Amino acid sequence: MTPADLSRTVLHAVHRAVAENALRAPVPARVRVERTRPGGSGDYACAVALQLAGDAGLPALEVARILRERVAAEPGIGRVEITGPGFLSFTLDAPGDSDRAVLDAVREQGSAYGHGGALRDEVLQFHHAREVRAAVTADAVRRLVVSQGARVRISCEEAGEMGAAGEAEWGLLGVTVDAYGTPPVTSPAGPSAPLIPVRPVPAGATARELLERLGPDATRWGLLRPASHDRAPLGDELLVQGEGNPLFLVRYAYARTRALTRGATALGFTPATVAAPYESSARPLLDLLADHPRVLLAAARHRAPDRVARQLEAVAHAFFDFHDSCPPLPSGDEKPSAAHRSRLALAEAAGTVLAGGLSLLGISAPAHL
Template identity: 50%
Template sequence: MTPADLSLTVLHAVRRAVDEGVLRVEVPSRVKVERPRPGGVGDYASSVALGLARPAGRDARDVAAILKDRLREAPGIRAVDITGPGFLNFTLDAGDGTGVLREIARTGLAYGHTTALAGTRVRFHASTEPRAALLAETAAALLRAQGADAGIDTGLGDDQDGDAERLPALPAPYEPHLLGVDAARWALLRPAAHDRALPGAPLLVQHERNALFRVRYAHSRARALVRNAAQLGFAPSYETADAYAHTHARAHASAPAPTAAPAHAPAPPAPLPTLLGDHPAVLLLAARHRAPDRVARHLEAVADALLAYQHTVLPLGDEKPSAAHRSRLALAEAAGTVLAGGLSLLGISAPDQI
């Protein structure tokens, strides 16, 4: 189950409660799900009950309990917990991780591309400022990946420049002649538009402190793992949940107990399967908010999770390839595909070897 699937499932539970007369509220157009904050549990969380509490005239925890009853048997959800003032926390079935991997294998670089914004038409102002122009070009690509009709207003034909959307950005030069296309684009797109562009020189250094290098290196490692596995006589397998269960269990075993986390503590890093499942939602939000930096940050998280996981993929010493190795290889291959697809939307190359 992807975050988008979970969002629709929760929305359906709200609609059921309203149709049954248990909740007297207007059904929202969408429900936001995200990774749990400190003090939460499970894979994802939603604050929908808190938003419905006041219009329903009920306590948020009561609203959460009503929704929990209607989510208890939903396919793909193993457990629903209520935490804090009324947050719903979801633990997904581990086996669903293979569904995400199979979807990535099926769609390839287009994983996360949807028709969610079909029927939406957006034209961006053709700015002469380099960073604003690059931001508009990339935002248009993200919107098209979600089914929108998006492009840059040329001032010709039916396009009227006065109606075009302007994307404000802190000005910065675009310098592919000095940095190369990849580093030049990352320098302008990785920070939020209102933040300063990244200095170019550090992006040319092949070092772990360079996030662009980590992302592209992680992609090359994923491809190398598949090549190395072929030399050992085995290929990725998408038939079992071993890879998902392995990282899912390890991440939860190492996470601190929810009651021990102070309110200001950052959330623990998400396991690789969760990050891959998040990818479609990240692309959709990046398109809606015209925020390529969201994609870049997500790719960094995927890369870091893959680099921390890669040592488990191939057999060691005299160890023979097993079903677990084949499923872990599928997870690594899927991560490489997500990295390549995300970089492509940013206009950045993903070399197979670095």
């Protein structure tokens, strides 16, 4: 990571803090980082927290803590310390160390990679209309915010679309509702959490119609992939077995990662993360995997499952680009090498992220397509 890269990373953290309402201050045009002076801590230092403290109405130390939280997990950053009145001091990773740390985290955490506790203090109550897209969206939002530690309750204005049969069809889509009708503002136990309405553009079809035509996975993807304020395209293109169909692309990428693992097992070798830098064609995929926890948290905060769908599409495209230029399996009489083992580790990490993301959307990830 160069000083210019570090400057952009810190500026990105400021943008995120402002966007997430953790910091209320104008975003500077640039952030200056300097080599740490003799006797100082870390490789580089930055005074941006002191610069923003006045406009933010917060002590510089508090601004520094807000920014440290958002910089510390970025690729290439080994350690972030707060020194003096609010300086941020950065120790950079050696080349390859941050990549290995990301892959190790994915391997250790599995499908829970990117889950966290940022919303652990929140108790949320979502409320939606008796309509299939609203119900599926509320369910996906529940999965997302729970993955970040929140506690959630969902209520629906009325019982299912067609009584008990309608509820069963919602169940086939993975939808559960905790209560029907508008919950009271207060109860004998005290005031309830305020209702948060979930109001996407309606699907224009019932759960039964969509299930009969598309099945549960394609229905959920079709309802969740567009932003909630956009109409959901629900045509037969969702069933096309080709890379032009984003759902097929994502699931095919996952299935391909599983096939690579089976192939490596047959050849007698296993994945291994390495400290040496990966090939340049692996960089987009590595960056997307490193960014995955931030994407999940942002999707949870903004109640936006479409962000997860777009992240999975980007991971799938980057995986295939990497796979085609740096095959994880040897060809012909070639013997498995350290490069093959490290590539396999990256491919398996991509598959883990794809499966975990699909699970948060309530969509299955088959190992064979």
